[in-house]
Amino acid sequence: MDRILQRVGVVFSSRQAFTLVELLFVLVLISVIVAIGIGSAQDLLPRFRMVKVGKDLRQDVAQLRVTAAETGRETRLLLVESDSSWDDAGTPNKGRWLLQVGNKSRASTSWDTLPIDATEDGVDNSSALGTVDLSASGTDDTADVSLVPWSGITDDAIVFSPRGFVSNRDGDFVGDGYIQLSIINKAALVDDVEDAVTLNIARSGNVTLTSALGHRDAGSVGSSANSEVN
Numbered sequence: 001m002d003r004i005l006q007r008v009g010v011v012f013s014s015r016q017a018f019t020l021v022e023l024l025f026v027l028v029l030i031s032v033i034v035a036i037g038i039g040s041a042q043d044l045l046p047r048f049r050m051v052k053v054g055k056d057l058r059q060d061v062a063q064l065r066v067t068a069a070e071t072g073r074e075t076r077l078l079l080v081e082s083d084s085s086w087d088d089a090g091t092p093n094k095g096r097w098l099l100q101v102g103n104k105s106r107a108s109t110s111w112d113t114l115p116i117d118a119t120e121d122g123v124d125n126s127s128a129l130g131t132v133d134l135s136a137s138g139t140d141d142t143a144d145v146s147l148v149p150w151s152g153i154t155d156d157a158i159v160f161s162p163r164g165f166v167s168n169r170d171g172d173f174v175g176d177g178y179i180q181l182s183i184i185n186k187a188a189l190v191d192d193v194e195d196a197v198t199l200n201i202a203r204s205g206n207v208t209l210t211s212a213l214g215h216r217d218a219g220s221v222g223s224s225a226n227s228e229v230n
Helices: 002-013 020-071 186-191
Strands: 075-081 096-102 111-113 131-133 145-147 157-160 178-185 193-202 207-215 226-228
Touching: 020 075, 020 096, 020 131, 020 145, 020 157, 020 178, 020 186, 020 193, 020 207, 178 186, 186 193
Parallel strands: none
Antiparallel strands: 075 096, 075 157, 096 111, 096 131, 145 178, 178 193, 193 207, 207 226
């Protein structure tokens, strides 16, 4: 036993430290791994931000439906500003919308941006909870993420009845029976890729969120690889 222990001691004593070459190799290897990790994270961050904005917008729609049911008044998602240069990676990101409550169950003549005012004085005293602004100067600044211009939506608003249904005209719904809003990751445009999520709002008020990722094709949003986002 003593001989065995002596032999083990000799082996360990001969390997008390790493050589300088070994240490340099480990440091280089760690640097490469860290660099790859940081690069991958930087590529993925804009997409994560885009998906989050899409999910937040879906939650805004859900909140408007609940508010309409609770108050017995119609609500609306008022689309204020989109990004006219949504397909140009070198331009600032934009996107703004308001969450509002009407003064009637239908055909409202005035609208209050959330939160609901405590008094009916005709003045919107606060609009902090009902204003979303994605631009660099906005309260919800989200780099590289923009609201794609919409079309065919009457008065630039999606209106919900106290029953939770969408009150918009039939012409506002596209061929599949949805009003659609798209959020795009402008950082991906640098690689000539369209990375977008689209809200599909049905007449019933139900909302699905789909993701599209593919090479740009004649300026279309999400030209390929559609999948639903949970």
